[in-house]
Amino acid sequence: MEVSKLIIALQRSKNVSIFTGAGVSAESGIPTFRGKDGLWNKYDPTELATLYAFREDPLKVWKWYLWRMRLIALAEPNTGHRAIAEMEELFPNFLLITQNVDGLHRRAGSKKLVELHGNIFEGKCRSCGKRYSEEELSSIFPLADKNYLRKLSEDEFKERILNGLREEELPECLVCGDLIGPGVVWFGESLPETALSKAYRASESCDVFFSVGTSALVQPAASLPLIAKRSGALLVEINPEETPISSYCNFVFRAPSSEVLSEILLRLKEQR
Template identity: 40%
Template sequence: MNLNKLRSLFKRDTDPSAHSANPSAMSPELLEAAALLRDAEKIAVLTGAGVSAESGIATFRSKVNGVWTAFDPAEVATPAAFKRKPLKVLGWHQSMRDICENAAPNPGHYAIAALQKLFPEVIVLTQNIDGLHQRAGSKFVLELHGDLFRMKGFCDPELHAQERPVHCPVCKGCTRPREQWNPEFREAIVEFTAIPSDAVPCCPHCGGPLRPDVVWFDEPLDPYVLDAAWNIADGCDVLLVVGASLQVQPVAGIPWRAAYKGVKVIEINPEPAEATGFWATRVGLPGAVALPALVEQVCKMKAGG
């Protein structure tokens, strides 16, 4: 596998001037978005790959230079691939880790973190797995697709289909019988286990294989995480949708249902999503440009300016 190809796709040169760009005059859409935010108490922010792209990380699904245009996800991002060639899958994800670790949060990430200091409740619902929201200072982040820097136990779909598996309380993987577990490590934490280059890491408690804690193809989202996302979006006053194409369910349905329930949805993205007509307003700018301007305007409004 050509990991240099992955690096060239994942890490893109970005134009610093684009991040520092500030609209010379606030557009009507930005002013409307700021007015909607000003009086809100509960805000949710749904972010997609476009937010990470502004930090130089290529998106997965883009038809131009998207990661999946160069790599077959069936070979590096499925449970079957992990069973077949675990070291290949782990090596691919380690390269992703290296690239994301070297990326930096952009002004959009920092503006979202700033919102959490301006309002009583701001929760981030992100489809991204790179940890950039947390690195920018966001405190309340729900990771819909997992975290590339976290590990968990592997659950074999075939084992689930054949019998009721035993799940390890440490790694959450389905594994060998309890009698073979190591009680010395029953309080161990495996979330941030490193990925070695020459061996599949194992849970210290049950001995089962560990894998990146991200949602692969042929896997559903964690039902508890998804249910929490629905409830947060449905219960907020304003939902910001930033850098999300909303092409893949079930996450694509979150803003639709929120809008139907009366939540004011603001879309921030250069390219409109299919459901744009349902939103309260839409700002056709990158998040790294629009969000800092939006936060600045909200601060002026709150100060009476």
């Protein structure tokens, strides 16, 4: 019944925004930070995903990121990713806003998106601000190449990277010569201004706003669903667990995102 009511609302909508978090990629086998079995339980990201940590021990930080990058390289977009990619074709105005850094939305075919927290396969120099695309970083630092990481066995990865990587192999900025770090937003860093502005505008103007697989805890991104609600949008949450925004939502689905989004997409296509 809830899906039927939502489909009626979506049929009347021309402007839709979808906001995704780690729960979407968890269905592809990528550990979350804040879930019950997430990386928060194994590591303290505040000791790794910071500029201070990178300055203190760049080798340790890069080994951790390469470990994460290999997990992502081995993963595939799931039906939730693919459903979102198809949904962008059904509405005149659409924006996918993701907190995920894994690039699986792009691999699934999404084109109308902003990656608020950056992309793990890209690079950034924290000294001069120079950014490196995935292709540029791979050419400077072949160990970060997605295809290379995908080919490595567990034992090969441990031998070459976890045990064999040396600091003199880490990528250096072509502009200033300092070390390049992963192209993600670290704790204490601001979100990219252009991406955040685009996300705010989409949240303020949409008819329906989906919050999918996100804990709704990390600011300022966590404010987007409530901005949409205050601006008059219907608020839809898809998350197996309750979150701080659940009580504000018009529709709540306590099920995996791949299951709910696939059904929504199917019903929308049937009505066209």
